[in-house]
Amino acid sequence: MVEVDFSDIDAAEAWFEDQTPEVRSVMASRAALRVTANLGLYWGEDRDTLVLTAIRCTLTSAVRGLGRTADVDWLDEAALSAARSAARSAALSAAHSAHSAHSAALSAAHSAALSAALSAARSAALSAALSAHSATAWDSERLGDDLNSERLWAGVTVPDALQTQHTTFLTDMSKNPDWDFFRTWYEQMWEGTFTDWDLATEVAKIKDDVWDEGLAAVAEEFRGIEARLLSERLPQVEEIFKTDQGFYDVRSVISEPSKLIDSIENRVRFALDLAVQSNSCDLNDMSTAAKVLRHALDNCLEDPNALEQFLRRGSGMIKARIIDGTFSGDDELGVLVDTLDELALQLRADHPEVAQAVDARTRQRFKELDDKKRLLGATLIDDLKEGTTGRLETELDLASETLRDGISDDASTDALKQSGNRAAKISLAERAKQAESSGTMAALKMGLRSNKLVEFVMDLFSGGGLP
Incomplete structure (x- = not known):
């Protein structure tokens, strides 16, 4: 020395x-x-x-x-x-x-x-x-x-x-x-x-x-x-909130990417533990889907792109097991799948690294979209618009019009991605209300509308939940 x-x-x-x-x-x-x-x-x-x-x-x-x-x-x-x-x-x-x-x-x-x-x-x-x-x-x-x-x-x-x-x-x-x-x-x-x-x-x-x-x-x-x-x-992202009149609106907020990852980790762990510990759920820690999700939570929090892909992969595996009858479609499993889909979508919308990585792929997928599906997306956005107000209502209306116009693939892709992310946040809020047993019939309708748009966007941009 x-x-x-x-x-x-x-x-x-x-x-x-x-x-x-x-x-x-x-x-x-x-x-x-x-x-x-x-x-x-x-x-x-x-x-x-x-x-x-x-x-x-x-x-x-x-x-x-x-x-x-x-x-x-x-x-x-x-x-x-x-x-x-x-x-x-x-x-x-x-x-x-x-x-x-x-x-x-x-x-x-x-x-x-x-x-x-x-x-x-x-x-x-x-x-x-x-x-x-x-x-x-x-x-x-x-x-x-x-x-x-x-x-x-x-x-x-x-x-x-x-x-x-x-x-x-x-x-x-x-x-x-x-x-x-x-x-x-x-x-x-x-x-x-x-x-x-x-x-x-x-x-x-x-x-x-x-x-x-x-x-x-x-x-x-x-x-x-x-x-x-x-x-x-700290990219500017959005917060969906409910007005005193019971309608959804949107406002911009500053969100630190690391805090977004922390929030996603906590919510996925909760939903996964709930499903694994369920007496009626067939998912367990030895299931491949559970192993994939545990790996994502334990090893991929520093790599948001990998985290997003594993969330979608886990969701896709669980959906496939429900379809073939290996897993029973109970409430806890449904919450887990919805959570995985919505948080993967939120990562795409709100995390700058993930958004950049998937942008080229999503635009290519939209170019392959036929007119029938494009107009279906516009209809789903119109349905969601009924429960909104203010800026959110205006921008959903513009998104629907952009999709119907169809003159620009890039503009239509952006409109659909943004609307899908907003639908995901509304879906989360509605499910939380239902868990508290405070949801009205109007709220149930809003939850269904938002879920349909989420499923449409996830199927379009994620290839049915697979990376």
Whole structure:
């Protein structure tokens, strides 16, 4: 095991000469972050500028250490600009006799300079040497892609004075919401828990003129970045709800794909356990269909496309066993089959990976659809429309009209997929009401209508429930 003593600048420089630019950048940024809290000791009127510039430097260096080659050019340019600003800030702090703050700012400047100059081993060595007198040795075997998942002071005792200043620094930053991202990044880097490097990369890309405007401008730019990434990561999906008048309508919601998977897992496990434990159901854990579903739940939650396919495969197997008489069609088995069909359909509609994977296949299936089936789909949508209101009623009417028109296969496919997904959600809601024995005759009719459309869409797009 090799350790590097950064109190010896010449030895540290020699060691850094043999390291990759990514290792140098990561090391320099982490060394600078160790003493970043000392910036809080400086109380000049340009304090926010000093702190913002230093954090920009360490953030840019940390992102450079990720090794995303497509980002190197703009990172180098940003790092040079950040280094110049940090050097000016270090000079200001020195002029005000804030020695610890000056060292922290200078360390940040070296960190950023390293990101821009790939051979600047001395910059990295200086940055590391300035980080803390009591922490001059690093284990070189800990370097690598996972270093940022380590606590900043892992294996080393944090100096008492710096630990106290760290707490004070976080408290001071929490007083102004414009610091929220940088406070979170600094604190999570200290703890070794920061993971959102896509967001950090976008922040590092903020243009110089915005940084020059100061903290408020950077914070506003960050909020725009955060909103954009949120919309990209969390697709907008739909929630079907019942109005006070008893009609169904639709509204948009933000749904995180992982939460959708969690919900599907819980509902499938419940329905499967209910069927297996039923005294009258022939399905048991030794059945192939049950094994397929257990495999999906235990091994495929990280692969939504495989999960969707296994849900449909399990449903298809159970339906076939009911038809040939191997399984008796009792209530619990019916609930399981309906749940599998509807959740597979929901994955297709609401999970971006699954939706993309099946899109080409469903469009091809629709092109093979004859006019009779296309018009049947329109009729089923018209039937479902009778129990809806508002936006949902309007859009079901448009979907039916699109199918009857039939001029565009893509438009008709989208209309039928969307309507089928909405029918599935209505079907779930109606079945829940029936389970509570609160369903009226009108509700029963609505449940039947939605089930018919679900079955039609599943048969069309899933090949009778088989992948």
